[in-house]
Amino acid sequence: MPSIAIQISGMRCMSCAGKVERIAATIAGVRLAQVDLMGQRLVLQLADDADFPVLATELDAALAAGGYTAQWLAHTYAVGHLSCAGCARKVEQQARRIAGVYTATVDVLGKRLNVQVANAEVLEQLESAEASIGYPLQLLGDVAVEPASPDASCDLAEQSAAAPASLLANAAAASAMAGQSAVATATAPLTSSLSASQRSATDKPAAAPPAVKPHVARDYPLWHVVAAFVLALPLLAPMLWSFVSPAPMEHWMLPPLWQLLLAAPVQFYLGARFYRGAFYALKSGTGSMDLLVAIGTSAAFGLSVYNGWFANISAMPALFFESASVVIAFVLLGKYLEEGVKQQTQSALSALAELQPQQVRVWRDGAWQWLALSQVALGDRVQVKPGERIALDGLVLAGESQVDEALISGESQPLHKTQGDLLVSGALNIDGVLEFLVQKRARESRLQQLISQVEQAQLSKAPLQQRVDRISSYFVPAVLVIALLTCVLTYLTTAQLEPAILHAVAVLVIACPCALGLATPAALVVGIGRAASFGILLKDAATLDALSRIDTVFFDKTGTVTLGTPTLARSHVLLDIAEGTALQWAASLQQHSEHPQAQAFLQANTQPLLAVQNYQVLPGLGVQATLPELSASHSFATLPDAAPAQPVYLALGSVRLAQRLQLDVPAELRDASSLLLQLVVPVDSAAQTPAAAGHARLLAAFWLDDALRPSAMPAVAALRQLGVQSVLLSGDLTSRVQSAAAQLGVCQWFAEQQPEQKLQQIEQAQQRGQHVAMVGDGINDAPALAKAEVGIALTTGTQVAAASSQVSLLHGDLALLVAAVEVSRHTRRVIWQNLGWAFGFNLLAIPAAALGYLTPALAGAAMAMSSVLVVSNALRLRRWSPTPLAQLRANTPQVVRDLFH
Template sequence: MSDLPTLELSVSGMTCANCAGRVERALKKLPAVEQASVNLASHRAQVTLRSAAPAALLIAAIERAGYQASLGQNPDDQCRAAGHERLAVVLALLLALPLLAPMLLQPMGVHWMLPAWLQCLLAGAVQFGIGARFYRAAWRALRTLDGNMDLLVVLGTSAGYGLSVYLWLSSPAAPMHLYFESSSTVIALVLLGKWLEGRARRQAGQALRALENLQSDTALRQVGERLETVAVQALRPDDVLLVKPGARFACDGIVLEGRSHADEALISGEPLPVAKQPGDRVTGGAINGEGQLRVRVTALGPQSTLARIIRLVESAQGAKAPIQLLVDRVSRVFVPLVLVIALLTLLGWLLGGAPVQTAIIHAVAVLVIACPCALGLATPAAVLAGTGAAARHGILIKDSTTLQRAEAVDCVVFDKTGTLTLGRPRLLHQAASNGDEQTLLRLAAALQQGSEHPLALALLERCGDLPALHDSRALAGRGIAGTVEGQPLQLGNRRLLEDLHLSADAISLAWEAEGCTVSWLVAMQPQAHVLGVLAFADEARPQARAAVALLQADGVVCHLLTGDNLGSARQIATAVAIHQVHAQVLPAGKAQVIETLRRTQVVAMVGDGINDAPALAAADLGLAMASGTDVAMQAAGITLMRSDPRLVAAALDICRRTQAKIRQNLFWAFIYNLLGIPLAAAGWLSPVLAGTAMALSSVSVVLNALWLTRWRPGFSSRGQP
């Protein structure tokens, strides 16, 4: 499924959960569509295709269902639409206010009312002019034999307006109370609620728009001694760019020349500038500091870090949380159920001897308060706000299912190298069997040519020119093999030594006991024999101990899982206060350890390397460091954009808070309807109060979700928690 092509469409005209469901069903009827998910909060549809299909085909299906769609929405169009919506709200409120004024003034002893003809005129302008959008949407719902919020609004307000016209025309000379203020005020309040929802959605989506705005349009490319300004689309890998102080990096790259600092706050959430020097990676969208840099392009377009972040955030905000599926099923039967309740209310009051106008008004109140807007917004609004807040602080959540899994995590398993440690081990000791340590280093480094492994980098930085390497191959979980200067060699760990039926000498055992990672260089001819031993040591990240403390304070059990030797693992575990240690575990064995822990706990795995991918996939929740490999990030549900293990606790925290907001929102959405409908049916709520309650329910749900945008990690990035 994940390999199938996907399209994202912007959908307009949706007003409630039933609308989103209708768009989904229209898309799923197309033979080319494998899956469709429509997000009411972001007004976006994610479509997975089982076969190639033009976007026009999908857009046509949505338009047949009565909505508008496009591949992307221009920000100017969004601003223009928001402006039109705001103008409609202001006009509706201004026209409804004179109708509502007598009701507001009556408790103060002021008895005043507009002439009936003027009430009819003002209410008609709101009902059929500003409110025409509700009639269009209701007609689309009726054509497909489906119900939505607009149908309820139209039925309720039209009944109130029609009743008022009937009463006025049947007794034009007799003074009486008309209900024009109810129909016009309800429409004005519904429009106000929708405008506030839209404003809140735009606010919740600011994180994604801020990321999109980081993308540069042009770059300064160096060709020989000449500089030229080119469009980013014209760049190619290995191009050399000149990045001036204060300019944005146009794409991902590696610094060739110069020293500076980069502001990566919007990308990684790191508030402090990050030092950059030759050999360091830079990320497109970050801002160069005080120095001029020459940068070699390494990734462009969809392969860039920024594009990957945007895709992850969009995917998380567009995906449907598992609990939303239940809400969708409830919403689908909700409108028909409300229509039945409204009809029963009307008949009940009539059979009870109430006047026709009283029965109609109570039925109208039921229709108005029952709009399921809040129900449809409860989950997507919280997901939109939560994932956006997480992204601003360097935590990328892949989908809404991840939010649900993260909430239950009670065990976190850390990889060691590059996750809890700096991942930059140093060569501390070396011993050659023949005493020639320079040759030992030269042969071992030659075997590691081209490798990105931290131990290889530590070895290569100690050596200059190296002999050629032939027939190089990896030995899974053991080391590397190859031929150097005609001699077959292998370099690896204790497992390699045992496979070759060789034993470790006293000095290597002593280095292991000190917590060093030990590698043996073995010559394979005339028979396998040890040429020498190398000892490396890595140090724990400064934030690692605080990260473990944060998790343990939340009742989460921490484990250390590594392929390294037991001495090295215990040294780091002691430094960061982890008591559960699993050492000398092969990549496949890591997944087995995770599976064993999952029998009794909900397990999260934190890693950064290719060898961590099986364990990340096997865990209930995988968290990958963005400083690691793409394979690790693809296997993980959450990507941490900074190499700060404290973000693990922060990621679990924002997931729990988002899930809590979803539950709160659903509670309030159901309470409004469960309490409001009986009160309206019993005659204790007028249509105006019902309309106010309905608008407030939607607004309260969105505002409750927006509290998540204020979230901050529970630690200072400058120090300890």
Template sequence: MQNQPSSTTNSTASRDSEASLKLDFAISGMTCAACAGRIERGLNKLPGVSLATVNLATERAHVEISAAAAQAAIAAPEQAEAIELAVSKLGYGASWLQPEAPSQLPAPAHDGWKVILAALLTLPLVLPMLGALWGQHWMLPGGWQLLLATPVQFWLGARFYRAGWKAAINLAGNMDLLVAIGTSAAYGLSLYQLSQGAAHLYFEASSAVITLVLLGKWLEARAKQQTTAAIRALQALRPETARLRKDGKEWDVAIEQVRVGDLVVVRPGEHIAVDGQILEGSSHIDEALLTGESLPVKRSTGEQVTAGAVNLDGVLLVQTSKIGADTALARIIRLVEDAQAVKPAIQRLVDKVSAIFVPVVLVIALITLLGWAWHDGNWSQALLNAVSVLVIACPCALGLATPAAIMAGTGVAARHGILIKDADALELAHRIDTVAFDKTGTLTVGKPSLVKVMALEPAQEQRLLQLAAALEQGSQHPLARAVLQHASSLGLHLPQAQEAQALPGRGLRANVIERAAAQGESSGSTTVWLGNRLAMQQAGVSWSAAHAAEPVLEKEAQSLQASGYTLSWLAVAENDQGARLLGFLAFGDALKPEAKSAVQKLHELGIKVLLLTGDNAASAHRLSQQLTLDQVYAEQLPEDKATLVTTFRQQGAVVAMVGDGINDAPALAAADVGFAMASGTDVAMHTSGVTLMQGNPELVADSIAISRLTYRKIRQNLFWAFIYNLVGIPLAALGMLSPVVAGAAMALSSVSVVLNALTLRRWRPSAVQHGSADLAPGVEQ
């Protein structure tokens, strides 16, 4: 895989090989996808702009100036100023992110207090309507209603006027414009009725609509914030400092000061700061970030290491080969950013309809006003009839249709361990026809376990395990924890290990004091080696003699390795004799008890199930046979997984990616819907739209089921919202509905929508807990 230097990571103004100019801008004032699309269309019309993309989640605009325009000796600041002016004319704000400026992401939304305040002001207006149903007359005086409704309408609801005005001057309709028009109509009619001394006012309608839509906007902002959390989490993996060595001296410097060719010292437990080659030392490296292999791999002199990987046990001297944007970690960050910038396949249904609905309602109201005025010359009655049209068309039910169903669906899902953080994911999941699973931590437990202990002499298996556990005491290595856990579960007594010595890239060596079980007396010191074949060779083990003594051992070892298991060999030297092979320990990962049922349920839903794993082909195909998967893609790097997901989508599939590791982040972001296990990394959870809090793969099918049910409720709600308008607007235009009846019909439509959404609370997942796990070979994250 070749590394292409990026000129667009963070804020850049640079020229690529074709001399094109690339600029990044922070955009302010966007409230919905329609805003992002409007700015994007406007920027793409500017002279010299070859490509402009706007990301609503990151509130960024990326603009590429064509090579010809870039060569016209126009400085980047001048180009940026022209683009900022163009965005300003569209009614939004733009600020050029200069190359030296640090990477910026949108600040978290803090508008929850507005929702609470709006609800407190609206409650006294709504309660009298409820009381009237039981014959109670709690209606406040008109002056008090005006006092409560006015701040909700013009202060807390000001955002809808601003966004609606931007849509109107650009000849576009959206929910903000619909809310502004509908609430203004109800408020204006109430003000007129109040001035006439009428008893029927409609302040509660305007205030309730604004309060509920404010709540939906706040929830949407919080969901949008989760998309940028993935990038923040990835950026946090990059060390801030590195330890340089020069002329025998070492000192810490900021990571930005490291240059290609510098020598970087990496101590045990530290993250590797750069991509480079090991010049000195040997160690086990956790490279799950790139390879997806959760088992640490040994790296020694002459081999490559990757930024973001964790050095476990040895001191390394690394010569830097790649820094900054060229490192593997930076490439993964760019993949997540690029995948999140891809526009969803569907637009918000309500915004689409509103673009047509708003002008139609305005035209009908205007025709009603002029028609009745021409008919009988009664402008007062004409105005009331026109307002009746606007009141019956007030988007209370329309505004509630989608968020009410989404809130009910996400709420019941959360109670059953399905955390849906993105409303778009909930809407998209109902169309999923392909689910791609990662392996470790998703279909398997994700922790290596000791699955087999085999000695040359079967009677020596317990001793082999005791000696191995003795060497591993105090170690935090994943394989060491697996050995100690297995020994503990069997209640084995562990002998004492002395003079323990790490064999970098090979294993461990120590002197073990074994004691006879009966007398409790020392039987002498035994030298023990535990590690790979290189450790056995270093100990002086004769493989030919061992094979001749017990050929079954070697045959079984080869079979296990071919199936993807990891082996550790153990040799002993006793009574001043040479080292002899005692046997080996095999490590694998446990298949989750729900994995088979999870695949079966997805097949029952007509969904194709794939496996994308960084593990070896033998292990992946063994798992496929156990679970009856449709297709398997083994030995996949993060970039490969993301590319495969993108390819599936280009072929027309609606793809869900299920994973739990850092290496899954690009594929999770590239998928239509990402599913992350809560037992996995924060990066995976931030990148995904759905988090399975129980780590149960069966919940994938349940998530799709609740999505399908919720989407069905959305369509039903939109039907009820519009059926009132389709019937009520003509009646209001013909003067057959008074504003009071129109308001009642509007309230009834809202009640219908809410009650229909609340039926989702009866949903229950089909996922159940099972018994013990089967064993699956290999470990991959």
């Protein structure tokens, strides 16, 4: 009866402990649940037949519903001897048999195993279990970090608060600037206290050690391939020469002993890996390519030995050493080429990893020293010069420079960085020397988060791949049965053992489970990596699959198709007041507001701001305040009950505020963004009854314009060309949404939609059979983003929107949305091409081999090349590029004219 301990967060008292025990006890497969409150652990006694992944999934959901969270440990391993999709399937199956392993996913291209486990003890069981079936594991991702001093740790706790909390929510950095200023002030003395010698060291640091690229060991070394062909060629040459020579083939054959001496090293030394793989496959009760190759070549080799020494054949015996050796040589060649192609599929991750320098210039012992990245600690002072990349996230202490963050955040223009600003790892320092305080370890940096996100997406499996994996699990047993039937039927029809065995050998070696297993993951890895290189971050493979089927995209308006930075378009003054004066008053009312509309008034105003008192925000209506510098002597201040010396109350708000005050707003002003009002008494926003008529007067009206993103119109046009319908879904006023829809060429739009109404629109579209994506950037978009089949967030939006989405578009470029649809469809097309080739090859080649149309040598060569072809086809995705935005813009006017005329 296995026992598993799981860390639980959220337990605070014995009542919580009891609740967690009761929740766990309801899960099928749990015999006993006990909580260690001091250790924050849940200990489960499981039934012998418990399916732990299923149990863990149910437990996760039940605990979350009760307000608790199971803390699973995530680890990544490098897997040794992993050569094909069959190996990957065995590793996954072995891992999932271990109680305590929640998830196990193998990336066959990167040769990595990603697991979530209950505790560290499970890792030991996992490593032992995988080694027992021939796949040794090496834990990855642990970075040795020199601990910071206790004092530094305390300081950094405050400094870290200034850093962005999310990779995708760049907007969070703006709200953290207040914290940055405090940190900059606190750290300023560090800069000024540098001695002259230190300044000199700053200018002339030690030379950087030469970068050394790690050597990646191949499972199939080149010398193995060369040696196999060198030994196999003398065996194969006589057979090839016999096709052009009139002399009998026996004249060119080597003596049996020589053939044995050449074939044995190929079979038992260079081909030993296939025997090892076959042994572990049989031990684990699964099939693999190794098993097929080992059985097939052993049959040909064994038949040759029998004919040569035990069959009492007086003439030159029929030997087939060349078949066994050439099959092994071609399989080794195919695997060698396949490994090289697989490494190219990881180019996107490699490019990201290369953005992080492995050597860092650190201030240690009174001088600048080059240290390995793993030796840098929190609180260290790091220097970066022009042309160098920033290795770690940190806070600028000294210096000034332009920094290019395009590859990390998608920001198209270099950013000016000075004291107190945040730096992100992977960014390029352009023209100045910067010194910064390390705030995050390498594995916690923004760059590593980006790499991790791409890795997790590549490790995930699309629904189609899961179905193919199930088919592949029956492939090898089916091939073994077909080979056996081929041998028996051929012998019964010819009464000869040799052709029966050779036909069976050809069936075994022509079958290619590798091509079948690589068809989907190879394309997904390249497609997801290529998308990431253009700033399209996909959550997982299922997202890419869903995105390829999208036929309807719902857009939020403000901040999504528009820039989200309103500007003052026009104004209208009702009384005898200069427009500049009315704007001055409106801007003065907005000077303490953080609303985006406030910035529009402040930027448009050219006059000094007036002091305000009694400032109050009216939720959903606007703002109000008194302006002491204005007096009731103004000509417009002739309202009932207005005392001559009474301070002037002004309000700036929506049409709803005017209606609240029972003002009759002229029809031509009802679409105004904001109205400037004079009040006798302040508005009571909590009152349930409207104010008395005549206690307010309309002074001016203002119209704000939130310009469309430059990429919005061409993106909508391009989506239409791809057969994707665009719908505008906004909480803004009808007039503004209608205007934006007309500019975009969008026929269907919905205005004044609350979050729950947006959710209903998504649900109704799905009920009509539409495949829906939602693009948004605000908190009110989160429910719709979560409900849509694909939620797409702009990284210029909120963290809530990013957390609810499956796709993130860097720097808010809607052209990337078109690119995301294009790359998903292109990837899906390549997947189907690969699957068509893999299934078609096996469906045609296996019967041909069974009927004797293919020799074992030719069958081995064809099998070896088939998997290379599949991966090479996937590599075509590396040449994919999104449709240029300029081309989309050029196509837009005609599309819009066709739509409206």
